Amino acid sequence: MAEREDEQGPNQGFRSGYVALLGAPNVGKSTLMNQLLQQKIAITAPKPQTTRNRIVGVLNRPQLQVIFLDTPGIHKARDRFNKILVDTALATLEEVDVICFVAEAPNPRRELDRFVLDCMRGVQTPVILALNKIDLMVKPELLPIIDGYQKLWPFAAIVPISALTGDGTEALLGELTGHIEEGPRYYPDDFVTDQPERFIVAELVREKVFHLTQQEVPYAVAVTVEKFKEQTAAKRIDIEATIHVERDSQKGIVIGKGAAMLKEIGRQARIDIERLLGARVYLGLFVRVQKDWRKDTRMLTELGYRGR
Numbered sequence: 001m002a003e004r005e006d007e008q009g010p011n012q013g014f015r016s017g018y019v020a021l022l023g024a025p026n027v028g029k030s031t032l033m034n035q036l037l038q039q040k041i042a043i044t045a046p047k048p049q050t051t052r053n054r055i056v057g058v059l060n061r062p063q064l065q066v067i068f069l070d071t072p073g074i075h076k077a078r079d080r081f082n083k084i085l086v087d088t089a090l091a092t093l094e095e096v097d098v099i100c101f102v103a104e105a106p107n108p109r110r111e112l113d114r115f116v117l118d119c120m121r122g123v124q125t126p127v128i129l130a131l132n133k134i135d136l137m138v139k140p141e142l143l144p145i146i147d148g149y150q151k152l153w154p155f156a157a158i159v160p161i162s163a164l165t166g167d168g169t170e171a172l173l174g175e176l177t178g179h180i181e182e183g184p185r186y187y188p189d190d191f192v193t194d195q196p197e198r199f200i201v202a203e204l205v206r207e208k209v210f211h212l213t214q215q216e217v218p219y220a221v222a223v224t225v226e227k228f229k230e231q232t233a234a235k236r237i238d239i240e241a242t243i244h245v246e247r248d249s250q251k252g253i254v255i256g257k258g259a260a261m262l263k264e265i266g267r268q269a270r271i272d273i274e275r276l277l278g279a280r281v282y283l284g285l286f287v288r289v290q291k292d293w294r295k296d297t298r299m300l301t302e303l304g305y306r307g308r
Contacts, residue, residue, distance in 0.1 A: 016065040017097035017180035022120075024112045027102045028132040032163035033057050033070045036173060040272070041193045041200060056194040058187050064177060065185055069096065098126050098179040100172070101153075105131040105145055105160060110152065117153050126156040128175050135162040197277065198225040204272045205241050205285065208265045209254065217253050220246040222293065227284075237277055240284040244293060251287050262287065 021029040034040045037057045059066040093099065099120070103113055120127070129149055134142060146158055157175040161168035193200070202223040210218040227240035243265075245251050255262045262285055270283045293299040 012182075014063050014065075014182060014185065015177070015180050016067070016183035016186055017177075018067045018069060018095060019176050019180075020069045020071060020093060020096040020099045020125075021102060022071055022093075022099055022116065023102035024109055024116055027104050028163040029102050030070055032100075032102060032130065032132065032161070032169070033068050035163050035166050035169055036068065037192060039192055040276075041195065058191050058193065059173075060187075060189045060191070064180075065187065065189075066173075066177060066180065067186060093120060093123050093125060096125060097181070098128060098156075098176055099123075100130055100176060101127050101155070102130045102132055102163075103149065105134050105142060106136045107133075108145055108148065110148065113149075114152060126179050127153065128172070128179075129153075129155040129158045130163075130172050131158060131160045132163050134160045135165050135167065198228050200276060201225055201228070201239060201273055202241060204276070205243065205265065205269045205283075207272075208268045209243065211268075212261065212265055213253055217245070217250050220250050220294070221254070222290075226286075230279075236280045236282055238282045238284075239273070240286070243285060243287045244290045245287060246290065246292055246294065248289055251289050254287050 021033055023029055034057075037059055041057050057068045057070065059068065101117070103109070131142070131145065131149070142160055146160070149155065149158060156179070159168055159172040159175055161172050163169065187194075202225050206221060206223045209221045209223075213221075222244040223241055224244065225239060225241045227238060229238045230236075231238055243254055245254060253261065254265070256264075266283050266285045269285075270281050273283065274281045290296075290299055
């Protein structure tokens with residue numbers, strides 16, 4: 001659990017608590033957290049296993065503070081790197097007040113969802129099901145899907161939502177906060193995430209790689225920020241980041257013909273980074289081959305991936 005930044009003593013009626021966003025890969029957990037916070041702090045992509053670290057997002061409302069833990073998608077891990085992702089997700093179950101289990105309504109993956117729920121056996125924390133992506137289906141199709149999930153697990157509530165449009169998210173928040181009791185203000189009321197700016201910048205660059213490249217390349221990429229310096233006179237922030245890949249062939253894809261791909265990754269990332277930082281940004285990107293880094297325990301640690 002995150003350290004308490006600001007416990008101001010008794011505040012009658014003030015409620016605070018932790019919510020874990022859990023589910024299979026690519027069901028919209030990060031999109032949901034961004035929607036609830038009305039701010040982008042977790043990257044999204046139409047590919048599974050986009051989230052690799054546990055992201056903390058803080059929602060502040062009058063007399064209420066909710067700390068969301070956005071986790072990597074739980075799946076059957078076949079290597080050290082993916083085991084770290086799953087361990088990161090499951091570790092949150094021990095430290096939250098309520099679990100928000102996110103599943104896709106139009107494409108229910110019952111076998112994988114059952115696997116994820118089986119990982120939670122013995123956990124006493126209440127679980128609320130958010131059936132996501134209802135914007136992609138018509139209402140009559142939803143009822144049998146709800147019935148199927150009711151048979152799968154004793155959910156405290158089932159709430160159909162669209163994380164993309166925001167439909168149903170206030171109802172979901174109401175169900176989640178119903179399990180949050182009186183408590184201290186863990187973070188200042190202008191606090192949104194515990195992730196440093198360098199981390200979010202690296203994630204925004206990685207998101208663009210996910211969006212713009214195909215096949216195995218997105219999963220072979222890690223990003224580190226080597227330089228983050230405010231140039232006061234120029235009213236600009238200079239950032240240099242390295243995109244790490246596993247093969248020379250992947251490096252060629254990320255750079256592209258005439259460096260066109262790398263320029264486009266940088267262009268799209270810079271727009272989001274400037275929006276995040278509220279300042280002009282110079283973004284320099286470099287590509288480096290780190291052979292088989294996902295299988296190298298030392299490299300995983302150096303790149304910021306650690307298991308339990």
